[in-house]
Amino acid sequence: MSETTQVVVVGGGYAGVTAANRLTKRDDVAVTLVNPRPQFVERIRLHQRVAGTHSAVVDYASVLADGVRLEVATAERIDAAGRRLVLADGGTLGYDYLVYAAGSTGATPTVPGAAEHAFPLTSLEEADRLVPALAAAGPAARVTVVGAGPSGIETASELAEQGHAVTMVCGDLLGPYLHPNGRRAVTAALARLGVAIVAGPGATVTAVTADAVQLADGRDLPSDVTVWTAGFRAAGLAARSGLSTDDAGRLRTDETLTSVDDDRIVAAGDAGTPSGLAYRMSCQAAGQLGAAAGDTVLARLAGREPRPATVGFVGQCLSLGRGDGLFQFAGRGDVPVRAFLGGRRGSRAGAWLKELICRSTVLQLTWEARRPGLIRYPAFIGDPRRPAALRDRQQETVHDTVQDTMQETTAPDVVPAASA
Known part of the structure; x- marks a missing residue:
């Protein structure tokens, strides 16, 4: 009788659920998914949820394979040496392999007053704190959304459609990822919804108060409710556990998503940075990386060498309220191109595609739960420029190492001064 392999998956988002489901391909693997909430959160x-047009939650029973055990708990620390996960309530879970899919959170704002007066929107709990704040401010409330990425654009659109007077503070540029063609279409859509866009030189937030947002150019924007969507960083669990991370807190891994510190720890989704060249934080990457993380563990259990992860992007999809949307197409290297679906003539098509994608992310989890291994991502979808980028990075690392060694070997001896 074969021995059961214990695998703990930390984090129940798109990447973690995909990895957990993939691991049930083997009957001799016991999978435990650790997540602080009893429901799957559709973060996108x-x-x-803030506007009241969707609950943004799904029952885990519908997206998890029957063989996955859900442990509703908060992970406090990874004890890599002891191969156990320490929980916030003092309990522990032993593992043979650990999939690190702890995800990302909003970057802690360093702008004075932002932490006290602005409402972040990167988690279910943060969304639920924002809802009563908007209700208390009333329908005539002046709402300021800080951040020019997808979260900021979609939040501003949704709240404006609900009748709020919304100002969007973008910094230098609205939608930095977008091609100029797509950016013009999004700008026009926001204008139709009545969103005031503040962008360009001087449109950087320098302070937030209870009733205003102050900008670098000296302007004070009246704001009854300020929503902060600027910046993301990885969860802090890896760093707290003494594992190697990058500046954004992502676990450092090789191309098979294996931790550079421990081959029993594999990262997935926003939580990892393969070879120091992290993929764009998104659910688009999360599903692919979750499947790859599961495959890495399964390969090791089968005695095979894991294959490098392959991640491909097709663009960025934005909802612009319930009746409008835009899909910005991109090349295989995640570089936006001129083509997009949406704009005034294609707004309904853009909204339909965005909703289809939102639904399909959950459907893919369901399909993988029923038939683990069903969702496959062919190697040709990957970024064709990544191998060259990896070679350049390796050469830079070797050069830096050589320079450091030469400085150490040629440094003059330092003779300590005699004590008085």
């Missing part, structure tokens, strides 16, 4: 719908 949090702006809808």
